[in-house]
Amino acid sequence: MDDSNPRPPQRSVLFVCLGNICRSPLAEGVFRHLVEERGRDGDFLVDSAGTGAWHVGEPPDRRSEEVAARHGVELNGRARKVLPEDLERFELVIAMDRDNLEDLEALAVRHGSRARLHLLREFDPDGTGDEVPDPYYGGATGFETVYEMVRRSCNGLLEAILDSSEGS
Numbered sequence: 001m002d003d004s005n006p007r008p009p010q011r012s013v014l015f016v017c018l019g020n021i022c023r024s025p026l027a028e029g030v031f032r033h034l035v036e037e038r039g040r041d042g043d044f045l046v047d048s049a050g051t052g053a054w055h056v057g058e059p060p061d062r063r064s065e066e067v068a069a070r071h072g073v074e075l076n077g078r079a080r081k082v083l084p085e086d087l088e089r090f091e092l093v094i095a096m097d098r099d100n101l102e103d104l105e106a107l108a109v110r111h112g113s114r115a116r117l118h119l120l121r122e123f124d125p126d127g128t129g130d131e132v133p134d135p136y137y138g139g140a141t142g143f144e145t146v147y148e149m150v151r152r153s154c155n156g157l158l159e160a161i162l163d164s165s166e167g168s
C-alpha cells in the first residue's frame with residue numbers, strides 16, 4: 001500500500017425523480033457508466049429513488065432501458081421510495097425537476113437534515129438550472145431528449161465532484 005497516496009473516501013450520489021422508473025434510473029445508469037469509463041467505480045456509491053411509491057419494486061421503464069441500451073448503458077435496480085436516511089447516507093442528492101427538489105427539501109426540513117440537494121441540470125453546460133422533464137406520458141423522442149440532457153449533466157456533475165476531490 002502506498003501511504004503517500006491514500007485512497008480518497010467514497011463519494012456518494014443519489015438521483016431522485018417522481019416514480020424512480022424513467023429519469024432517475026437513467027441518471028443512475030449513465031453516471032455509473034461514466035464513473036466506470038474512468039476506472040473509478042470503487043470510489044462511488046450511486047443509487048436512485050422516487051418521491052412517490054406507485055412503482056416500488058418495478059424495474060426501469062422499458063423506454064428508459066431502450067434508450068440507455070442504444071447508448072451502451074445498462075440499467076439495473078428496482079424502484080424504491082426515497083427515505084429520510086438517504087439524506088444522511090448520500091453526500092449529494094440530485095433531483096430531476098423542481099417538484100422533486102421541493103419534496104426533498106420538505107423531507108429534509110421534517111427530519112432536521114442538512115442534505116446537499118441540487119437539480120441535475122445545474123451541471124448541464126447547455127441548460128443550467130433547467131429541469132429534466134417527465135417523459136412518462138410522451139413518446140420515444142422524449143426519452144432520447146431526456147437521455148441527452150442527463151448525459152451532459154452527469155458528465156458535468158462527475159467533473160465537478162472530481163475537481164472538488166482533487167482540490168481538497
Ligand code: 4NP
Binds near residue numbers: 022054
Ligand atoms: P419518473 O417518471 O419520475 O421519471 O420515473 C414517472 C413515472 C411514473 C409516473 C410519473 C412519472 N406516474 O405517474 O406513474
